[in-house]
């Protein structure tokens with residue numbers, strides 16, 4: 001079983017992604033507005049689109065004519081097509097790390113009579129790939145000459161909680177890092193280098209973290225939920241599926257011991273919090 005990919009069909013994960021979307025709107029919204037200001041009739045490619053909900057939320061706008069979502073999971077693609085397929089949206093199943101992706105993109109471009117996409121969107125996907133640089137390189141030829149690639153990815157280097165005398169943020173960042181289901185937590189810092197190496201230009205970093213001041217309780221709840229709420233479930237799942245790995249049992253115990261108090265400190269105490277999320281745009 002491919003755990004890394006299978007976790008995305010779980011209801012809890014879909015709920016978590018919904019909260020993540022609400023949180024990110026403030027940061028990504030202005031960047032999308034800037035990208036789409038240019039012209040009407042744009043074609044968008046959304047890479048790693050999950051069940052299509054966020055794809056529709058992000059790209060159901062008048063400047064966009066067509067949106068193609070690519071997702072590994074057949075069930076998620078079927079859900080997305082049943083719910084959203086129409087004149088504007090279509091979803092295909094493909095593994096981003098094998099050659100099936102090219103076939104799907106060529107077919108889609110032929111059907112739409114386009115030579116490339118105006119916008120390629122890759123949100124929280126590179127951190128889950130074995131070879132993210134390879135994908136960026138392969139996608140370059142599908143981005144139109146004046147098109148824009150938008151990337152959103154995690155980077156725990158920018159995560160902090162102040163004050164944090166018990167160093168609970170560090171403990172939980174370490175726990176995230178040990179969790180194979182949560183992807184590469186230091187993916188963000190490598191992206192600029194990958195983009196440069198793959199020959200992209202006009203690379204802009206729009207933001208590095210989401211943050212909340214001491215009194216912004218609701219926002220802190222969203223941040224906590226987005227970045228840490230999956231840990232109890234992930235470690236329960238890992239202990240069940242990999243019972244021979246005793247480390248997972250130790251971490252599961254640690255999560256159980258510190259989770260509630262960490263959440264309380266994070267949300268209710270007078271602390272400033274930030275969690276690393278990098279937003280990039282670049283051109284061909």
Ligand SMILES: C[S@@+](CC[C@H](N)C(=O)[O-])C[C@H]1O[C@@H](n2cnc3c(N)ncnc32)[C@H](O)[C@@H]1O
Pocket residue numbers: 005008017047048049050051054070071072073094095096097122123124125128129
């Ligand atoms: C964290 S979710 C992000 C979903 C969405 N892009 C967003 O911003 O909310 C990552 C998605 O990428 C998909 N994914 C991961 N690896 C993939 C691969 N190799 N091929 C296709 N999709 C993949 C996962 O199944 C999942 O739906």
